[in-house]
Amino acid sequence: MTTPKRTHPLGLLQHIAKSIKDYWFLFILLLSQWQHINSVWFWGTLVLMLVAFLIWPTLKWLMLSYAVTPDAVIVHSGIFVRHHEHIPYSRIQTVQRKQWFYLRPFKLEEVLIETASHDDSAPEARLAAVPTDVADTIEHYRHTAPAATAVADDTTALTATDTADQTDAPVLAHYRINSADLVKFGLTSLIFIPFLLVLLGLYNKIPESFTNSLINDASHMALALLIGGAILIIVIAWLGAFFWTLTRYYHFELDREPDQLKAAKGLFQRNTITAPIARIQAVRIKQNILRQWLHLQTVQVLIASKAASDDDDNDLVIMPVIANQAVYRTMTPFVDWLPQTAPDLTALRVPRNWYLMRNAVLFVAFPAIIIAWFWPHLSWISILLVIIAILQGRFAGHNTAGALISPNLLALQTGHFWTREVYYVPADKIQSMGFQQSIWMKKTQLAHLTVNVRHGNHNQAIELRYVPVTAAQDLYDWYLHRT
């Protein structure tokens, strides 16, 4: 496969679909011109649509060609400005394969290749519809790529030579979600909140006169009916989110191959992401408030790639839902540097929650005062804001923790917006570390510690605030003098 090839004609569909997604507003423009069917504007819009949805994608498809050579993946693209992308295997962060159900009978899939370059939010290469053996070939060359240039870690160096002749790397560990867990994951997902906000946003768009009459009607109605209506809306949003999660994580599978993790999921679109273990920047174990009550956790990995941008919080989920006590036992076969049991993180606990609570209240103070001042009848919102802030501050205080659990592994726990997150960061993946202390904190013997980790195309600052100064200082000095 060394001569450049075009992608399969079905890829054209993908290009058209993307154009429609990007320029859907042209339809609205067309509809708005519907009355003046003979005007030049109507026909202009029609021509514009023809170009945007048919000619442009076709040209794009015609001009895109790719070649998988033993040294690199080469992609030629562009209509007026030609791009020649040359991606050596050692630079590849993630290979993502997306297979829509209609591509399955043709043994085709979309392949996205990402490197760690800062430049674009888009992947380095996007091949809309190519035979499935293209990705297999890429994987094969990736395994045989010289390890010295690939990564400094020993894990890859060992495997690079002995997998040279086989395309399928041996699977060292395998996990497949069962239906009970999938349902649990869907039901405890909090993505119904954005759904709910959209519904509420729609409510705001309703004309004033209409809402007023609604409120008038409502005052005649029984309170029970009103509450019932509210619950109904929440249930609808929740069910919507539930089925959405269900289709996305359907048949979730995780495989540990000698030097990489492979996660596959999805019903209508099967989405497979492979990421080299040596490139994992951090592991995050996360619990939203619902999952805290039910003692369930979600495990994600932070990688220097946007491949997982559809996942929760843009991070590659490697274990959607798992019981608290089984996390470490289940995860160590997949990521071997994780601890065997839940570690003791008391070294960086917050001694007094007061400062975090105070700061949270200060944060909402201004909007709360504005609301209470200008709309006195809405002052209950201000009170609610302050109460939420106090509780949030307390939650953050309770959940801030961390410790150096081995000379090469740092564990940090934070609590933001009722989500508890534990990060495991290998020492050589910490990009920089910050230490902050105000003059007043000298008296109280507290300090802030910031740990910077690469995440997607940007920085993830893990901040532990108001932790004991001696512990923070020790950790900072350890990092500063680490060889």
Add this chain to the structure above:
Amino acid sequence: MQPTTHHLPPRIKRIWGYSAMGSLLALLVITGLLWLAYRYWDWAAWIPVAGLVLTIVEPIVEVAFIPYRYQFTRYQISDLAVEMQAGFIFQKRVAIPIARVQNVTLNAGPLLQWQKLTKVTVATAATSHSIEGLELPEAEQFREQIMRLAREARHDNA
């Protein structure tokens, strides 16, 4: 190599002084625009007044804090890491291991160029951290030193 602590060149204080004057000018223009808005669009009178107060107070505070800012801004280089420090009331320190440094960039705006100074930015795969101004030869030496140490300590992780 023992870590050595460096201060910024004293001329950086002059740059900060000019930059305070720059803020004064910018704020004056904004206040002028606010006054016009008050005059012709019937904006409330307290808006240009607040603008004027800010115009007077902000540059004074900025100038007053220059000696303090200079006193507590420093950086250190050892074989293993670069450390930058700033502030005393709000003390900030950041440690960047040499092995994590991706590149060192020197850039200078017109003011810095005129004073033959340059801003030095140390970038890792995730973050970037700047030293506000160094003498040109000093900055180049700093860059050479870090890039040499980085080549020695190279672990490619991004």
